[in-house]
Amino acid sequence: MSRPDRLEIEAAGHLGHVYVSTRPAGPAGGEGAGPAVVLIHGIGVSHRYLSRLHGLLAESVDTYSIDLPGFGATPRPEHTLSVANHATFILGALEQLGVLEFVLVGHSMGTQFAIEAALQQPGRISQLVLMGPVVDAKRRTVAQQALALGRDSLFFESPSSNALVFTDYLRCGPTWYLKTLRVMMGYATEQKIARVSAPVLVVRGANDPVASAGWCSRLAAQAAQGQLLEIEGTGHVVQHNRSVEVAGAILDFAGIRRTAGEAPQGRPA
Template sequence: MPDDELGADGPGATAPYEFTHAGATMIVEEERSSGPHTFVLLHGLGMGRSVFIRLTARLASAGHVLAVDLPGYGEAPEPPKTLSMERAADHIAALLRARGTSPAVIVGHSMGSQIAAEVAVRHPELVRSIVLIAPTVDARARTWHQQALRLGRDLIRENPRVLFIGAREYLRSWPNFRRELKAVLAHRPEDTYPRVTVPALVMRGQKDPVAPREWCVDVARMIPNAELTEIPGHRHETMIKDAGPAAHRILGFLDRT
């Protein structure tokens, strides 16, 4: 498929379709309503758009939702070269330009939060605001074994739904996981956050060891116009376990900004 070409279903489609830019292909799934907002949902490392099924349903009442499988994740084919966080942000920007949507709310979970911040800095005209759920990578733990230890601590206590979805997605991405993790750890979000000019909501589960409170407080302080919220009883995959609290906070944030 030529660069920047939408799938056969075209604008307004709700069935998943391919979007190719600069030789890399994403899978995009849309939900529409008459609401005023446009949301783009960006998953974390090893995940795919399926982790946002419940959050999509909740946000769709407020507008147009685009959930993506980034290149090499979920059902999207592996690109010739693993994307950096910056290149992934450029792919999201190309999608928004092709769709002709209004400035979007970029919602990123875990690794997706790094991409969301890059979209806001590199393409501010396309972004209304950003939501950083369980942001990574904590500058105090930027090694693969530190991150693996934190993730292991999180998964030990996660509920079965989270474990089932997570295991399915990790198995899909496992052949290329090492290269993808390297791209995540190479990115320095602390250098990006001070350059964000749009409103930002930083969100974490109260019991999340992957995105500890100290780090999330730092993130909220680094971004000029940001606020921090915590969801009691939730862990790293907070929008999988129960999307209601996350959606409520996102929509409340939009009402205030």
């Protein structure tokens, strides 16, 4: 699979980047392969830590990864964006690209953007996948979140996932990160998910101290149609360290025919 094309998209008054991998039309191509899959990053980072997952999914289905305004190499907006603002950008950018129905996959704070998008335009999102969702309702302080993230990076992440995350944090910068952090901490994920009509798959690394087992179980239970999948041997950045298992789980959950890859090795819960 070739490298995805990068498109600069302006939507809802903001500029972002969309990384696109589309399959050729025809019997083995994109037509009939199922809805597209869209990947959304979390706070401070970019599409880069989603690239392994993107590549695997793109073998079977049209795949889009988005760098939201203010993250990666995109320009900083003049004011702090709410979760709803980010969701509006995602929906608008995809509409411009003609992607009207899709599976939406978010990681960490990206799960908040994904939930909000599913609430804004529920008819467009066929399934919702939440990887390492935040913020645990029993860990509502910045100090608790920072401690969990520190434990994760020290004990449960690979050198490559740490390198991707920390270099993106440097690109993001402390000012924009902290502004966005306040938005993340104020979003009531556990209340919002109850209003989502699409089927929801919650995915966590079994060692993830940020998205705890109890928290993820509660989110899956509060969704109208919720499932939980735990993947052994990894922490918060599950989609990078266990990309084969996560890709397989997404495709199976969405009912998308796989043309390559292996069956997921996670432990359903």
